[in-house]
Amino acid sequence: MLKDITLGQYLPGDSFLYRLDPRVKIGATILSLVAYFSARSLYAFGLLTLLTALLVFLSGISFRVILRAIRPVVAVLLIMGILVLFTTKGAGEPYFSLSVFSLFDLEIYPEGIARAVLFSLRIVLLVVSTCLFLTYTTTPTSLTDALASVLSPLTILRVPVYDFAMMMTIALRFIPTLAEETDKIMSAQKARGADFSSGSLIRRARALIPILIPLFASSFRRAGELATAMECRCYRGGAGRTKLRVFRLRVWDLLFLFLCGAILASVFLLNTWLPTGISL
């Protein structure tokens, strides 16, 4: 279980998505986000749904895993969808109307149905493509390095991008170590008669204090030792550091990014040339 945390949701594999430069994947994620939210025409939605499905197919990641990614957002989608459904007022006659205690009217218009469906579709597409690009096919380390590389121009503005990247790397490295330590402390406290699983919510929250205090104390000790070890290995901040792995953009990476740009452009074109009746 603990080992799962180390690699996040990364699924080892080997398809074209794995071989893409992680910086290109960050770019593609942003472009797809813009595309999903700027789509106004039904044709544009159709195109994006089709392309996302194609991406799923080409990624080599099983459909079951994709469903698992969507599951956590289903509840949110339902609530938001229902809100959108009832709050959208259409031009024509409502399909359904109900007056609640004559305080307000619950009405469903055809426009409301369309908006609710497309709203949900947008979120689902967004979750699927983000998972495909960033979590399933990219290791947290290369994601961190890629982010640092993308944000590196900010160093001109004295933003310590590389130091933040180092902090991310260390945080990722220590998650399993601290998780293991938490387990140990919990066992130790249980052996002393601590009870973590009964009583009211407040009682249970208070039972966590004897876990958190030793955990914090040991984290500070670890941080001190790690800092000394890093100094011994000549760490002197992000400036002047080089990297073992250097990202190199290949033709295929550029082509893919260009393709994403072209798709975004066609979404805008479809919005203009083939608008559909519904206001979204």
Place this chain on the structure above:
Amino acid sequence: MSEFLRAEHLTFVYPDENNGIPAVSDVNLTIQKGEYVAILGHNGSGKSTLAKLFNLILLPTGGSITVDGIRFFQEDDADDAELEEKVYSVRRRVGMVFQNPDNQLVASIVEEDVAFGPENLGLPSNAIRERVDWALDAVDMRGYARRTPYSLSGGQKQRVAIAGVLAMKPACIIFDESTAMLDPRGRREVLSVMESLNREGITVLHITHYMEEAARANRIIVMNDGRMLIDGPPREVFARVDELKEIGLEVPQATELLFRLRAAGFDLPLGVTDPHEAAELIAALYREVCHE
């Protein structure tokens, strides 16, 4: 052999601690290139502080330290940038491996952790690659390059930590109780790496409180209350059983046995640390006694 490290009246006082009693006081010693030295002492004897002075993690408050010709002393009037360069050039020559492998690994992938040092030195990426592969080969962990340290045993993690230090190509490595948290197997792994590195010409300083481990070195330095008490080859050091016991240190079991037999009136030498050698000596003495 040429001189690698020289301490002259080396003193260190922790600020705001111990009422100004120095943790290390007036230590004078030289260490030659390629030596294998064990530093012994009980907790609080100043052995770890001494080690941290050797690679300028702590800066001496008195006296001077010279590493590979680079001299550092408190009254040095060089400007800050010059001093910083001095400190870093000493640190890349003297690497340090600590007790807990979990608290010295930086990255979640073995090869990326080993690359940390060379990355800090600003080497080009192909040179880093070369050093990482070389260092992992030297500790026999090449097959684990893409693994996460979390999935490794204590001994393996410690070997990765050694590779991380080795990748900086230091002339000397200090092992600060690096075997203390390991199981017997992990300890053997780390000791054997340590000794093979020493055979390759790297100066090894091993801080330990395991007497059997210290006995493997060519030279032992005993610290007590911040001062250097004894300095000499294992045989000489362990022959001074009384002095060692007085400061709360044990001696290797073989040495202890011969010491007690000797106290009981048998004519046996002191300072023998190897159990086989001790057994031979006792057997020889036994035959002699039987003949009489």
